[in-house]
Amino acid sequence: MIQNTVTLSSEFKSQATRAILSIILFIFTYVVLVILALGLTALCVYGGIMLIITYPRLITILLGAGLASLGILVLIFMVKFVTKSHKADRSHLTEITKSDEPELFNMIQQIVDQVGTSFPKRVYLSGEVNASVFYDSSFWSMFFPVKKNLQIGLALINTLTLDELRGVLAHEFGHFSQRTMKVGSYAYNVNQVIYNMLYDNESYDGLIQSWASVSGYFVPFVQGALKIIMGIQWVLSKIYGVVNISYMGLSRQMEFHADEIAAHVTGYAPLRNALLRLELADYSYNTVLNYYGDKVGDKITSENLYKEQAYVMQFTASETQAPIVNGFPQVTLDEQKKFNKSRLVIKDQWASHPSTEERVERLEKTNIEVQTGPPRPAITILKDPEATQKRLTEKLFSVVQYAGPTVHQPFDVFMDSFQAEQVKNSFDKRFNGYYDRKNPIKFDLNKAKKEASVDVSALFADEKLDMVFTSNALQNDIETITQIATGAYPMKTFDYDGKKYKKADGFALVKELKLEQEQVDEAIKQNDMEIYTFFRQRESAAGSDRKLAGLYSDIFAYDEAGDERVKLYSELINATQFVSTTTPFDVIDMNFKAVKKLEDKMKAYLGEFLNDPQYTNEISTEMRETLEAYVEKDLIYFLNEQYLDSNLQKLFQAANYFYYLVSRAYFLRKKALVDYQAALLDK
Template identity: 35%
Template sequence: MNIEVSSSFKAQAKKAIWAIVLFFVSFLLLIIVGLAIAALLIYLAVQIVKHTPNFTTLILAFGIASSGVILVVFLFKFIFQKSVSNTDGMREITKAQHPKLFQVIEELAAQVATDVPKKVFITDQVNASVFYNSSFWSMLFPVRKNLMIGYALVNASTKDELKGILAHEFGHFSQRSMKVGSYVYNCNRVIYSLVYENNSFENSIEKFSNGHIFLKVTFLISIVIMRGFQWVLKKLYNILNISYLSLSREMEFHADAVATHIVGSDTMIDSLLRMDLADKSYNSVIEFVNEQYAEKKKISNLFSLQKDVLQFFGELNNLKFKGRYPLVTIEEIDQYQKSRLIIKDQWASHPTTGERIKKIKTLNIKKENPNIVEANVLFDNTTILEEKLTDLFYNDLEDSSLEQINLNEVFNAYKAYYKTVTFNKEYNGYYNYKNPILEPSQISEVYPLLTFEELFSDEVMELVNSYNALSSDFNDLKFLTVEDHVIKTFDFDGVKYKKNQAGHLLEGLNKEKEVLEAKIQVHDEKIYHFFLQQAKLNDALPKWQKLYDIYVYCDKLYDLGFEETQKLEKQLEFLQHDLNLDVIYKHLKDLKNIEEVYKKHLKVVEELPLYQEAINDDLKEIVTAYINHNSLYIKGNTWNDDSLNTLFSCLRLLPHIHSRLMFVSKKQLLDFQIDMIKVPV
């Protein structure tokens, strides 16, 4: 297969090639300068010993000569470094184990005109990728690639869709010009090695120089020169990366074209549009599994549950199905994407899903009778494989004494869990990203009562989604008014602007935002009055009012907890600095005063009945341990690690506790309102 690369691909490839040339020329000059400096230092060391031979000058000469050697080692250490891909969480599979899969892989490799993978790995992810161990020498000698297939992706794909995904991965290596990307990647690796991977190298220098003051001073020479070289390399890194990432986006379009010619436009588009839902469903399974793990329970097969959850999510979203696979449309994705602001992300390695679909549509490649057979038919003994991958997931967890949930009960257990972490679907998503009105006592106007359906209609959701998008655009434009970024231009409402024009748009956008905000405020007041009347009609006013009060109180506690946590974190900033003991004790004295207020807040939270109900025992123990903790953070001249760990454990935990209380109080109120209106009046 020989697919003509686009003109934009060729243009980006040329830019990348020029960036590579610039890198090699600049780096060669740095090496020449570095070697000249090293030679000069070694010559100077020889002359010092030659003219004044004694022990002191020998140490000095040794330090100067070593500085030259260190500089040379620094410049050439990248040659010996190798980027080894991490295969933790992966399981290698072979042709003998899964012959049908490997037959497809071999057929695709032949169609795309590339080599078959060196090894094939299976993992639990919603992903597929080609990877390899790279070094400087891989630019000169070909390196065979490995293929990683995520079984959660297989589980959410038809056979043809999986073929398209694999063909996309092979497509990255189907054209000779694709090698440019590999060159740029390895040039980046060289720079990254020299600029950012120096901790162990510099630690070794520092440890070696501790033997004598002359060594410290002379080794400082090499450090200063290295810093200068790194400054130049950082500039090259930015140039090279921008060109590489622009090329990378074109490579994605090209790989899509390769895959589309094999499986057709519709199959590729269906697969791309389902990826977010597949990812969401599998992440939800993992969250459920983690929740069960906290209760000392486990499941035997992640992927059997994933199938059920994917279908469950499809039904929740009223999607059509292709076999057992939900069909997501671009319109369903676009209904939440109402942003009017477009900022081209020059640091993005992949184009957006919308951009990819647009390109695939233009190819318009039709395939008759697309195969909707499940992709896992390509694997043998799927149940055993799925259970082994599930075991691999649990291997990362510590507790092995877990009760296994009966396979027939797992999905019901999941649905019960899902109800506890989501708001009632009858609200039509209205409260997914906003709260009920927080200050009902300030409402004076009484509105004509609307029906529940009118209050939470699709038209109302359109208003909320527009406001959310507008708020996001406003914040992004505000960011553009700050000078410290590389963005030069942006599009708003289809018109191109320069970054210094962002401020002019903010005033008008803020007025729009205020208008929408006022409309939503009025609507929230109508909702409040609707449920107030329902509570009165159903003789449920005391219970409803109590739940409302708890929700408002938890919101205030959330804000207060955020403020107290910020104060404590600010006071703890002194731990990041190297201070003498007297200064440390002064900071600890100030810390004690702030901690007293912080602990008072924690005690208030502890006394909430909702806290006892909603927070698990392990988290409660951490909070109680910190409240009762009175040990010193420093003993003599050393830190008390146990005391510090107690403090930081609680500090990390409090935002989660407040979020949990806020969510549970909100959910209890919303659930009660739904139950209340279902009671016959």
Template identity: 30%
Template sequence: DQAQKIIFETVYNNKDYENFILEFSGGNAIFTFFGHISVGFISAFQYILKNMSSFLFKNHASLQREMEYHADAISTFVTNPEEQTSSLLRLELSDAALAHSINFYIESKEKYLPQNLYKNQTSSMQILSERNNHPYVNGLPKIDIEDLNRYNKSRIEIEDQWASHPDIAKRIEKIKTNKTQNSGFNHRLATEIIKGYDHICEAMTRKYLTLLQIKNVGEIIDNESFVQLYRENSSYENLSLKFNGYYERHNPVLENLEVVLSNPVQIDRDDLFSDTKVSLVYEKAGIEGDLQTLNYLYSHPKDIKTFRFEGTLYKAKDAQSLIPKFENELQKVKNDLLENDKIIFAHFYRISAETDKENLFSTYEKFRMVDKEYDEFQESLNEFIGYLQFMAVTLPFEEIRKHRVKLLQAEKPFKQKIKHLLEDSTYGTLLAEEDRNLLQHYVDAHYIYFNNDRYLQNEVDSLSLLIERYQTLLNEHYLNSKQELVNLQASLDKAY
């Protein structure tokens, strides 16, 4: 890895040295001439090294993948194919559970610290298993190979020649053919086998926090407190558990609700949120991802030479021919989801009491407006953030002044957009007084950010705080509006 890093820096990240040579010439014709010769020599060396390193590291990665198969063979010999396979299938879920646990403490902004991070990981794994309907067998979640593909509907296959680990499906195929000396099953967990397991985990937790450079200033909480706080702060907790997870990655945006109600279609309630309907959500995400991949392949044919689709090998330049097919499929899936959303709305409207019908109608309409405004405000924010990048790097004063001029020009329409949010939007009606004051203060301020060859740190910090809070508000109110809609439907479902 260290060798790869050194060669990467030499081959791909050596522009500073080249620029220094050319700048050092200072316009002198002789120095400039020899400077270009030097840069030309470096470029030739980089070209040779680039091709050699690509060959060597690809072969090294291939060797690493082969050694992984050998490691699986040894593990299978000591245990058995079934247990080795089940451990491998659980790996991704376990990794996600640890990441969720760590993120909980990071997002608490040092308010909490873990007593035992690995107990938290186990609890997170149980919560994630509940969300995804994974049964528990012998104290551990049972994951099938189909579960790994449930959310990944991509059909474009690109061989990753740089990967150090083989694909899990390929590893499982090999494991099934491996020899074993142990045909019996031992379902005892490490907590039962290792003496002082909890103390070891607590010591490892403290070590891990030190490695992450997390300050020891928060309240240390036990696992029970972690689970309670995690569930309370988990944004998608209810979205995942209700309606078979249909709304976790899908936003039910409907227009012309009166027209929807004028053409009612009745379908069994369970069919509206069946696995087939949930699968449409992930098919849509898969097709969108594949379209991005195909567009990249077509525009960068030298980066990746070939790919597979439905068992056929294609050249990168042929990616464009598949794009219309995927676009048509995407439109069909979008239409299917839209029709299902219409039927869902009509269903809940039909089963609602008269007093709830107006509430359901207005909640759908409110979410439609929030969805529309979110795209508008987010686009404005993304565009404005691009003008702030110069503050994150060291630049000559004259360059900073040029960038500041562009920033101040871009700030005018950005402030207008915030003013629109405050005065004439659904988002504006949802703001707390503190957030409204923060946004209004920025709109009224006349910051210049840089003066007398130095940044005005108070103004830069105020802008950073505004950007962070503005993004949080957009996300929070969008999610809260969606949560409100899902909760309302859940209450109507329960009452019915």
């Protein structure tokens, strides 16, 4: 059996030991707290009884009951998690059996036999790009065995070869076989227990409030119980951090271990290829979902969303010039690294999974190769692939609320519409993605050179694109290191460009990086000026009018206006954060007065968008109706000491539309500029 041939790394053993020690720490702390709670309860009950016996009056009966309840409420808080269970939501899943999908079940059985583990209790198909092991858990599942279920996403099967799917499933069964899975399960359940006591207190709060409302004499004792509970929560919050970090560390090692088990089943290449393609598969799936999300008002649905997902994946691969092997795009690690110029290395101790890059590099180091059969799309393992795709598509759309009967959009209409949307929202490929990841940097048009010193291929060469990636990476690194230095990101040390830094060194490093970013941005600005000069020459040679300068001036002017509007959106969102927290009534009224001033500014801008003909095609019928109704009315958001949720929803929806229109307005200007430059190239 493969599980016996894969040895545990020293790091795996170390993380397992840490997880066990953190569990022991929790058990010890919890037992001490329970003993103290029992002692407090006994004292409170005894004191309450003695008070009633000594002074048998109505007031002493109430005070005695209140005193006894103080200890009982604390004890109930300490044990309330015992009755809490965590059932996985299965509403989006479709259970399948061996009679439904015999070939798939035979493959699962083969993997189970190879890995040396048990067959899942149930097998489900889901819609998304995912495969996972799940089970219902409770406090008692730490002591009794729990059968695990397997979930396989149809959007995953749809985008893999059969060997790649086998590798992904072998990874999941690698988790089934891990002896340390029980340690992980204990750590997970301990986390759930602490989480329940820290945050999942809705029903307990209801109990507290109900008891306090019985009599005013109970209120001081309820308040005393709450003070004690706050102290217990403070202790548990410290333990939660320790347990959670150790659990996440063990979880990452379990992923590496399961990957190695999968490599023994299929070789390292199938799982590596699957991991690298997952992001593209997920992007394609969500692109189709978003496409139909915009069609809800038109009551248009898909008959086979997965056929469209496959088309989008192939289309995107052709756009990015990714090679197609055996009918599937091949995504390489080098291609992914090309976009990431960051020199900051942070081991995220809170991440439950290693990065794709880490997993791929570990897999390749195994260098395990296994002879497999001829390439075959994984979707063909299903008995009737198209019928299954249509059935899950129908289930997916069934949860959407439509205003009336829906119609399926033909596949060829989807293709034409999708391609048209791509042309509408993308830039000419001759610019090498230069404008996909940056906006033109503002400069004085009058200070640009009179003659271009380089040709167009040099202006949009890969090294120019690298400058853009470098600037973006520096900006992200500066923000992250600033968070580390200020303590917002809890880390003592970090690595940058191969050198280890202490937290306190972050401020000095940020100064250096800002200077470096300024130099890179200046180089990008000079290139933008060269681009302007080049196309101005083209424009002059073509005998065109001086449209280019106007397009640049327009985009530079709107850049400042757009920033102001984005700032307004951020201020409005931040100003309404209080609605999600407990806030005194008088403060709520005062806050909404501040919101009203920001809202009036936003309404004025929205009016401009609605009345400007250049945005007619950008504003859908549903959006226009929503915004016109919002702009024309002065909505009330708080009345009779209650939030008016429907009006708040209208406010937030209008704010989101506003942000979309602000961003879209800039894009349209940028698109007009780039399209004009492309037209000059054609001339």
